Amino acid sequence: MMTGLEITNLKVGYSRNEVIHGLDLKVNPGEKVALLGANGAGKSTVLRTISGLLTPTEGSITFNGEEIGGSNPANLVEMGVIQVPEGRRVFPGLNVEDNLKVANYGKSPDLLEEGLEAVYKKFPILQERRKQAAGLLSGGQQQMLSLSRAIIAKPKLLLIDEMSLGLAPLLVKDFYEQLADLFSEDVTLLLVEQNAGLALKYCSRFYVLRNGELVLESNSEDYKDNPTALQSAYLGVD
Amino acid sequence: MVDYIQIAWQGLVSGFAYALIGLALVMVYKTARILNFAAGTMAGISGFLAHWWAAENDMPFAIAIIFAMIMTAVGTYVIERLTVRPLIKLGDFLPIVIMTLGVEELLANVSLLWWGGSAQRYRVPGDIDRINWLIGDFRLNAWHVVVAGTTFVTLSIVGYVINQTELGLGMKAFAEDQDAAKLMGVKESTVSIWTWVLSALVGGVTGIVYAPVLFLQQDYMNIIFIKGFVAAILGGFLSLSGGVAGGLLLGELEAFTIKWAPREFAAALPVVIVFIVLLIRPHGLFTREKGHERV
């Protein structure tokens, strides 16, 4: 049963601090959706919860009809729930190829061969530097590596957290333009972004989160030419 | 001149023990961010087990060691599941460290009840620990050769596991960035348990090969544990090869300072040197300052 990602009344937090206060969100199979909001709105917390790094205190998360809230991250990876984390989070001490190998963890080496080939075709610079420590790569190259790990992991549900963080705007634009090319059309995508302009270009629908609560849900079309309205939704100023 | 070679060799023979225990400590700390205070006592129990199988159950020497290692692995598996695992979820550093102290206390008492408090001799085939060769002016003990060989083989195996296997890759990824590793599908529980087992096996090997050198005694590996700890600090506590190098360096420092330092100072000097090293390089001798260790 392909129902995509469905989040109902999600509450989650760190220790006794609730950060998300009852979120409802839905991403249909193959749909590209953005989760927008200011810094500290709780966007990353939502992604970390979907990926299993955090356990919901209440509510449910289902993917294709299966409850995944509180699952082990490793099991979710096996199901195809893949996250490209905020800040790229490459393993700085491991070389490029080992970084990519980790993305194939627990899967057959044949799949890795296939994946490496595909990745190196798309980002030849990574092949060139495959024996270099990932920590020595430039920010852009690290983002390539981070995306490449997701490619190798063969996502069904792809979660991308704040690709624009710490990268030059031109570079970010590049990556967004490549996204469609990097992942197949039927990958379900939930994208977290501060930079609304970029996200709306790529996603058909979006949600805006403020202080852990949903304040806006809309089609991208409606706001493409009205960034100021979005701005006020972010910050809660009218 | 040969005297210096002899001193250097004596330093190495001690240094191997510090290096191996240092490695065992760093392994667990690096991957799981846990200081295992039970490492010394666990290693000592491996030595006792090998002795027990051989001397009290008439098992051939090598088989007894294999049995001891299997028991070490199984025992560590159980310890990790029962004590460490439930606390990892809480995510706090201190409770786990205190738990390892509790495990240490427990194991020390079990060892005391089982084998008693007095020192025992660990017999090796042909009593080769009592055979010494004279090569020119250089004197070489046969068992020390075994110790050196075992150290080399152990380090090679650990090196292979870390660098050539998927488990090793997972351990490294986990050490670099736990969350990112989890998001790549590296299972925390698997990595944790195998890291503990591998670390305990390294410690167990050390406990066994040093039993003829130090004699089996309830706490005979605890001093080695302390030295291994110093070695790990010297190596920066996050570098496996740093821990090994730190151990060898500490062994040499001890060997050479005793001869030339004043009487009251000799035994303390290695610690003083470590102290000075840490003042100058707080992150240890063998690790770079970490820029992106934690994001």
Next chain:
Amino acid sequence: MKSKLWKLLAIFAVLGLVAVGCGDDDDSSSSSSEASSSEEASSSEAAEEECELGRGVSDDKILFGSSQPMTGNLAALGEQAVLAMEVTKDRINEAGGINGRMIDFIVQDDAYNPEKTVANAQYFIEQEKVFAIWASIGSAPLKAALPIHNENNTLTLFPWAQDLSFYDVDVNPLFFSVNPSAYAQTFGFGKVLVETYGLDGIQVGLMTINSVDGQQTVDGFKDSIGGSALVDEQTWERDSTTYGPQILSFIDSGVTDVYIGTGDTQFAQFLLEADQLGLDARFWGSTGTISANSIELAGDLSEGAYGVNVISSANGDKPGLNAYREAMFAAGATEAQISTASLLAYTGGLVLEEGLNRAGECLNSQTLSAAFESITDFSTGGIMRPLNFSSDNHLGNNDVIILQVQNGVWVEVENLG
């Protein structure tokens, strides 16, 4: 030498004055030593007539107090010492007591805790009004309690404690012991070495723990044979894992004899490593190294090694030891209680009995003290070397017993060399 003579005179002077009674302080402070010693003869006559019995001494009983670890991890030692005290008490009392007085004692537990030892001392003196403190165990506890004994003119008799400061007769004039300090042990050992091999024939290396005790060990040896024969001093720490570097240094120094002040396990490891590195010397282990376990661990390498002890092995075959074991077993001792702890307390009991006999009818701290000081060449039946006390030496046992590993057992050696 001169200062010792003065000390001697001073002690006589003090003794004389005390015997006279404490009434005439003004005169005594100005009286010359000659005057006081001439006074002594008359004062002892006077004492016979008007004797003041010590606290805790009655016409038919003498009461002692003993602070012991009866709980905690040293409780076994306390039990052993108390059993040896019972044996002593029964022996004396069954023979009719001393001058018609039966002896008795009270034990208080201190769990080896100095604070409790101090409280016990106050209890003994103030509540129970004991005559003397007898056979207590532990250097640290005793060190805390000793000032209280001294202040209250109370004898401290034959404890198992060996801090060097205890034996200073100026500070602790009422302290008597048969258990030498680490200092006295190596002092005695030095004498044996020189007597046996001659000062020119030895080059000695010392291996001691890096602590105050270790320093006293070194000092005792130096004071005994002088610095020339001592060619190498090495230390070890509780966290030492090898003695190889020290052994290499001994080889370098060309030592003929090495004194190893360690426990039995470390001693065995030392012998092992000495063999590995080719140290060719006579090995002398301290008291702590003498055990069956050191032989078990070192195996053949221990053969011929010496042990320097202050007391014979509790299981040895000597008249005094046989009598000790017989009495202990008769009192219900187990094999494990045949130990250094009970043997020391037992031996102290032999000296106590002798002192009480010598002190005579008029028993108080001063007469008993003088009686102990008069004991010389006292035989313990081979438990220790003959004991000798004097006014400036309250440690009766100043000679060591040398043992050697022969055919896998420690054996006492009568004649070295």
